[in-house]
Amino acid sequence: MFPDFPLFLAPMAGVTNTVFRRICKARGADVLTTEFVSAEGILHRNARTKHYLEFLEEERPLGVQLFGADPKHLAEAARAVIDWVEPDFIDLNFGCPVNKVVCRNGGCALLRDLPLLARIAHAVVTAARPVPVTAKIRIGWDHRSINAVQVVKILEQCGIGRIAVHGRTKEQGYSGRANWSVIAEVAAALGVPVIGNGDIGSAQDALKRKSEANVGGLMIGRAAMASPWIFSEIRTALLTGILPTAPTREQKWRLMRDHCSQEIIWRRDERFAMKAMRSRLMAYTRGMPGAPRLRHRLAQVGSLAELEDVAASELALDEICLQPATINN
Numbered sequence: 001m002f003p004d005f006p007l008f009l010a011p012m013a014g015v016t017n018t019v020f021r022r023i024c025k026a027r028g029a030d031v032l033t034t035e036f037v038s039a040e041g042i043l044h045r046n047a048r049t050k051h052y053l054e055f056l057e058e059e060r061p062l063g064v065q066l067f068g069a070d071p072k073h074l075a076e077a078a079r080a081v082i083d084w085v086e087p088d089f090i091d092l093n094f095g096c097p098v099n100k101v102v103c104r105n106g107g108c109a110l111l112r113d114l115p116l117l118a119r120i121a122h123a124v125v126t127a128a129r130p131v132p133v134t135a136k137i138r139i140g141w142d143h144r145s146i147n148a149v150q151v152v153k154i155l156e157q158c159g160i161g162r163i164a165v166h167g168r169t170k171e172q173g174y175s176g177r178a179n180w181s182v183i184a185e186v187a188a189a190l191g192v193p194v195i196g197n198g199d200i201g202s203a204q205d206a207l208k209r210k211s212e213a214n215v216g217g218l219m220i221g222r223a224a225m226a227s228p229w230i231f232s233e234i235r236t237a238l239l240t241g242i243l244p245t246a247p248t249r250e251q252k253w254r255l256m257r258d259h260c261s262q263e264i265i266w267r268r269d270e271r272f273a274m275k276a277m278r279s280r281l282m283a284y285t286r287g288m289p290g291a292p293r294l295r296h297r298l299a300q301v302g303s304l305a306e307l308e309d310v311a312a313s314e315l316a317l318d319e320i321c322l323q324p325a326t327i328n329n
């Protein structure tokens with residue numbers, strides 16, 4: 001189902017909906033996962049949850065990521081999702097650091113309760129069979145309790161077929177750097193493939209991480225929000241050793257426009273879609289010259305026409321700035 005050395009788009013709540021997943025797939029992401037979905041929400045057939053599960057055939061192989069703390073409910077939710085939308089795999093979230101999830105014993109909290117983690121993994125693998133189950137973890141709760149090797153061994157014994165490891169602790173949140181030494185340790189200790197995750201920001205980073213840790217694939221999150229081309233750039237670098245050039249500003253603006261039009265179609269409401277897209281548009285400006293000024297402009301766009309005006313004026317400004325200076329003598 002997965003290609004050799006797959007590149008995964010990291011699940012990101014509020015970001016990796018069907019529209020963005022397809023954008024990444026078209027630019028080389030091999031495997032996609034929904035953002036995390038509450039097992040309880042699925043059992044209550046809640047409308048918002050249904051929305052999270054929408055995907056198109058072209059997104060396969062696609063996994064639905066579930067979170068929760070009750071083995072029976074998670075197993076029932078996995079079975080319901082499989083019967084309902086037929087994903088290619090179920091992914092279990094053992095890495096969410098958000099308090100709302102952790103205080104109900106979900107996500108990262110399970111890294112501190114390994115018997116419960118094992119019961120969840122076992123129950124979901126049994127309920128999902130023959131659909132494969134994967135998991136995503138952090139390296140531990142805090143720097144004093146890094147237990148990723150122990151956790152992945154338990155998950156492997158429960159029949160989890162692939163494990164993504166984000167090289168941060170719960171305590172770190174998104175601060176500091178991902179610890180790739182622990183990811184390498186986990187990959188060396190495990191029979192099933194380990195997918196390395198954390199701070200891959202370029203094709204160069206990907207080559208470095210692949211050579212240092214014996215991982216079976218890589219997972220990329222935030223860098224894809226700024227440039228979904230990162231997947232095809234990494235694939236080219238892996239195949240040829242050549243580091244590709246970055247997309248042009250025209251390409252970026254075209255993508256920003258296309259992303260907005262697809263969101264409008266998906267959400268069926270231009271104002272609502274454009275409002276939801278503001279933070280996403282700002283993420284695309286990372287690394288662009290004049291980004292703070294641009295972000296200020298994008299924070300106010302309310303329609304596709306307004307975005308087109310911003311793009312046209314920015315590209316015109318680029319042209320002026322790139323003209324060779326004329327010297328009068």
Ligand SMILES: Cc1cc2nc3c(=O)[nH]c(=O)nc-3n(C[C@H](O)[C@H](O)[C@H](O)COP(=O)(O)O)c2cc1C
Pocket residue numbers: 010011012013014015035036065093095096136166197198199200219220221222223
């Ligand atoms: C906005 C946002 C939402 C996220 N939501 C999820 C989620 O729903 N499930 C999950 O397992 N991880 C989630 N993550 C964590 C990412 O999947 C990933 O592990 C993390 O961003 C590190 O990878 P990166 O350095 O490539 O971004 C989220 C991260 C961000 C920034």
